[in-house]
Amino acid sequence: MVEIDPNKLEPGRTSVDHGLTARIKRSDPWRSAFRHAQIDTPRGRALQSFSNVFLHVYPVKIPKRVLNLRYSLRLGFIAAVLFGILLVTGIYLMFVYTPSVGSAYGDMQNLKTGVGFGQLIRNVHRWSAHLMVLVVALHLVRVFYAGAYKKPREFNWVIGVMLLLITLGFSFTGYLLPWDQLAYWAVTVGTNLVHYVPLVGGRLQDLLIGGPQVGQNTLLRFYALHVAVLPMLLALMLTVHIWRVRKDGFAVERTSVGTFSEAATERPAGAAPAAESMALAAPELYGGRVRLLGVVDRESITEAARPVDDTVFTWPHLLVRHVVVALGTAAVVLGLAVLFSAPLRGLANPNLTPEPAKAPWYFAGLQELLSRFDPLVAGILLPGGAVLVLLLLPYIDRNPDTRASHRKVAIALFSLLLAIAVILTVIGTFFRGPGWQFIAPWTHSYIEF
Ligand code: HEM
Known part of the structure; x- marks a missing residue:
């Protein structure tokens, strides 16, 4: 590769550094790692971005309006930050956890007393996971209302829907790992649904749980999915997603x-x-x-x-804002982790069904649907149909206009479905108790996190 000397591009302008710093930055070892000099001119900054893998993720310049918080509410970026936190804390937890029905629960208990910051790290991991589901869903809603899924971003929307599904997959597989009653029964309820998938349901359920009921094989499979398959898939999809944001440009x-x-x-x-x-x-x-x-x-x-x-x-305008948002996100997660501990019920017991056997909040809407309709309809056809419509949305909605006043039908339909999903989730999360009976949340709380 021909190395461009940035000094030659901008005569008269040299590095912003002086003295020892400048000498270090001119040295061979430094220049072998950072090929560009830091030059405070438009071209110097552009070159810096081009030759730095991290800065290269961003465009060199962005339209001013992208700096406005209202533009994206930074939701996509917050989701990416949460994923980063999940990776770091997840790796820490991997050092002290074995996916075995004999030891998984004990490993969780041991986090409280036997591992430095163990419980705090588990709490951070758990809260980041909850927030990531919420933030990714809000990001989707924001993208819809902005009409940012329209040409040329149709494919990125499709990738986005896949990212949402992977995020839910992460939560579902991670939920089993503590091997407590909450984990065991939420996953039993969830995997039983797979049985209703037409034609291949039985085979699919066998593949997922690896036996007649949730057990050691399930734990190992969920662990492998959680720590290897899904992170790789998410990292791959996210790379494409962010690359496409860059290539498709910021929506106007x-x-x-x-x-x-x-x-x-x-x-x-x-x-x-x-x-x-x-x-x-x-x-x-x-x-x-x-x-x-x-x-x-x-x-x-x-x-x-x-x-x-x-x-x-982009540097410094957007990057500085991103650093602030990342620090804010970390602070919120840490605050939640200090205040509220991740739950750990009794050891998983296949012979004792807890009452109520509740799914976490993001599946509570689905569970509420299941209590009202046939499992094939509520567990497979309705959610499957919703995902399919979401995936095809940019190809169904051909109206190129992104202004709300010119998309009344699309916005009305989406808002209606969103309202139904939110209402079902709220009912399932707060208003259901033993036997899936209606309860007033202020008298007794059965919320599962
Ligand atoms: C792991 C989950 C996800 C991450 C980390 C992520 C990340 C991002 C980031 C960083 C951006 C740049 C601007 C912004 O912050 O909005 C973005 C934009 C975008 N995302 Fe996502 N995203 C995720 C999921 C989704 C989902 C679920 C959808 C929709 C189905 C989606 C659709 C889009 C689209 C269409 C854009 C371009 C919007 C524009 O240019 O205004 N993303 N995403």
């Missing part, structure tokens, strides 16, 4: 004929921002954005028709 509001954004109001009459002038010229090609494909000499850019620049550098 779009009418049926073109794109526009808030920045349009700040610009001098007649001058279009860079992204939008190209996007307006060929919306199908650019989807409301432009890409920075390379660094070129200043002379090669035609000055005459240069549009008003509505972009800012």
Whole structure:
């Protein structure tokens, strides 16, 4: 690879460092790891991004409106941070946990007294998992209402739905690992549902639990899924997802004929921002954005028709915000972990069904449905249909307009389904007690986390 000397690109400008720091940064060992010098010019910063694998995840420049919290509510980023926390704490827990029915429960008890920060780490892991389900679901809802699943982001929406399913898979497989009554019975209820899948249900259930009932084989399979298969799948999908966010560009509001954004109001009459002038010229090609494909000499850019620049550098503007959000997320998780401990009921007992045998809150809506309809309908057809509609949504909804006032039908239908899902979840979580009887949550609480 030909190494570009950034100093030559920007005559007269050198590294921002002085003295010893500058000498270290000019040394061979340093330059073998960091190929660029840190130069405080637009080109220097661009080069820095191009040659750094972490910075390269981000575009060099982003439209100003992306800095606005309202743009994405940072939900996708928060989900990624939670995944990072789950990985780190999960690895710690792996050091002290054996997926065996003889020792798993004891390992959980041992976390309290025999492992440094064991219980705290378990709490952080558990709370991050709950929050991740919530945040990923909210992210989906945000993307829907913003119409950000429309061209050219259809495929990224599909990847997103898969990420949601994987996230739920993580929670479901992780739930069994403590091997307590809560774990055993929630997973027994869940895996029994698989039986109702038409044609292959029995085989699928056998494959999942590895025997006539939840036992050692199930624990081992769930463990392998939880610590190896699902993390790899999620990491792979997430890489594609974030790559596509980068390539598809940040969504702008779009009418049926073109794109526009808030920045349009700040610009001098007649001058279009860079992204939008190209996007307006060929919306199908650019989807409301432009890409920075390379660094070129200043002379090669035609000055005459240069549009008003509505972009800012990702570093520091967006990155600083991301660091703040990441720290905030970590603080919330830590706060919850200190205040509320992860539950551990009695040792799993296949002969003693707890009352009520409740699923965690994110499956409580499904359990509520199951109490009302045939298992095939409530456990397979309705959730399966919902997932299928979600996956196909960008291809069913062909309306290119993203403005709420021009998507009344889609928004009304989605809001109705969302309201039903939320109501079922609230009823299942707070208003159900022994025998799945209706109870007032202020008299007795049977919430399972
Ligand atoms: C593990 C779960 C997920 C992670 C970590 C994740 C991460 C991200 C990140 C970091 C972004 C960039 C902007 C933002 O923060 O919104 C993003 C955008 C996006 N996500 Fe996700 N996401 C996940 C799940 C989903 C789901 C469930 C969907 C929808 C079904 C989805 C659809 C999208 C789309 C379409 C965009 C582009 C939106 C835009 O440009 O405004 N993602 N995601």
